[in-house]
Amino acid sequence: MKTFIVALIAISFAGNEAFVAQGADRKRPGAKRKAEAVTARVLTWKQTKTLIKSFKGEVVVLDVWSTSCLPCMREFPSFVALQNEHKKGLRCISLNVDYFGDEHKPSDELKEGVLDFLKRTKATTLNIISSDADETIYEQAHFSSIPAVFVFNRKGRLAKRFTDDPDQYGPKGFNYENHITPLVEKLLGSK
Numbered sequence: 001m002k003t004f005i006v007a008l009i010a011i012s013f014a015g016n017e018a019f020v021a022q023g024a025d026r027k028r029p030g031a032k033r034k035a036e037a038v039t040a041r042v043l044t045w046k047q048t049k050t051l052i053k054s055f056k057g058e059v060v061v062l063d064v065w066s067t068s069c070l071p072c073m074r075e076f077p078s079f080v081a082l083q084n085e086h087k088k089g090l091r092c093i094s095l096n097v098d099y100f101g102d103e104h105k106p107s108d109e110l111k112e113g114v115l116d117f118l119k120r121t122k123a124t125t126l127n128i129i130s131s132d133a134d135e136t137i138y139e140q141a142h143f144s145s146i147p148a149v150f151v152f153n154r155k156g157r158l159a160k161r162f163t164d165d166p167d168q169y170g171p172k173g174f175n176y177e178n179h180i181t182p183l184v185e186k187l188l189g190s191k
Contacts, residue, residue, distance in 0.1 A: 036124035040096070040115055042131045045140050048095060051126070053156055055091045059187045060152040061180065064095045064137070067117055071164070071173055072147040076121055078176035079149075082184060083125045089154075089188050092125040094118070097146060101133025147173065149180055153187050 043051070052060050063079045065072035076094075083092035096114045111129060118127050130137055138144055149162040160183055164173040174180065 038119045038123055040118060040127035040129050042129045045132045045137050048128055052152060056156040057154055058089050058091045059154060059184055061092045061184060062095055062150040064097060064146050064148040066096060066098050066146055067113055069146050075147060075176055080121050080123050082176060082181055086188060094123060094125055094127045096129045097134040097137050099130055099133060151183055159187060
């Protein structure tokens with residue numbers, strides 16, 4: 001009898017429904033793998049930080065992006081590829097900051113636009129749409145603009161924050177191929 005392992009990670013947030021992320025299941029050799037669904041949840045920055053902490057023991061990459069940020073969208077497929085290449089020990093989380101903050105939470109129209117992009121890029125990563133205004137995220141996370149990527153080591157500590165610093169990364173900014181992926185692979189190699 002074959003054993004199927006399905007890891008369910010549920011994190012309950014005050015006033016919100018549980019956030020559930022499904023892990024991969026082991027199947028018999030040659031069996032077709034069921035396509036993973038592309039989904040997104042609306043969370044606050046505080047809830048996102050709690051989620052990141054829950055993955056202690058894994059390397060975590062948090063990609064902060066927007067559909068109005070061309071450099072973000074250009075690098076996003078590399079973010080998805082990073083998760084696909086490293087199934088064990090790595091957790092990739094996308095945090096969309098399209099919400100500018102008004103008296104209403106992110107609209108259904110905003111969510112649909114974000115989900116359309118995530119589906120086109122086959123982003124089966126953990127996808128979050130921020131319910132905090134973009135400027136609130138920038139202020140609370142101590143960065144000034146996107147694109148931004150945060151890489152956390154297995155102990156849950158911030159290993160590196162990537163922001164578009166022309167002095168450090170040149171006029172084209174950082175990218176996954178030359179900057180983020182090598183760091184992640186180094187962190188994955190260290191226990």
